[in-house]
């Protein structure tokens with residue numbers, strides 16, 4: 001049985017084990033304790049999925065609880081994928097801030113996932129990476 005929690009932020013080692021066990025680990029700075037720790041600490045809406053004592057899924061968002069929820073990371077351990085955990089993590093994220101729209105950038109492995117579960121594509125997304133010059 002999977003237990004979902006919104007009242008816990010996993011520590012760096014626990015979260016690292018989850019990210020390392022799915023393709024998102026290669027796309028996030030999980031070996032930089034300070035940076036990864038900041039990501040975990042400063043998200044203000046974190047939904048976790050637990051199988052016993054094992055963290056098997058996470059939805060990590062920044063939300064204003066009124067208008068927009070930025071879903072920064074959605075991850076499910078490889079062996080637990082395609083059992084509805086990702087969908088349930090998103091459902092609980094939406095439920096925690098019901099007036100807010102969820103905005104996200106899909107990782108390459110998940111570009112077909114979001115339309116599958118109901119997201120619509122938006123053509124006006126804009127990025128400024130940390131090293132990009134602001135003109």
Ligand SMILES: CC(C)(COP(=O)(O)OP(=O)(O)OC[C@H]1O[C@@H](n2cnc3c(N)ncnc32)[C@H](O)[C@@H]1OP(=O)(O)O)[C@@H](O)C(=O)NCCC(=O)NCCS
Nearest residue numbers: 024075076081082083084085086087106107109110112113
């Ligand atoms: C993407 C991810 C979060 C999906 O979580 P999940 O728990 O495996 O997905 P669910 O079980 O909720 O799947 C819901 C539906 O989407 C389908 N689906 C799952 N992964 C999919 C994918 N990568 N592409 C297309 N469809 C997918 C499922 O088959 C299911 O279909 P159904 O409604 O017909 O049964 C998970 O595969 C993952 O962590 N991937 C690696 C990390 C990653 O890329 N994260 C996204 C970062 S933006």
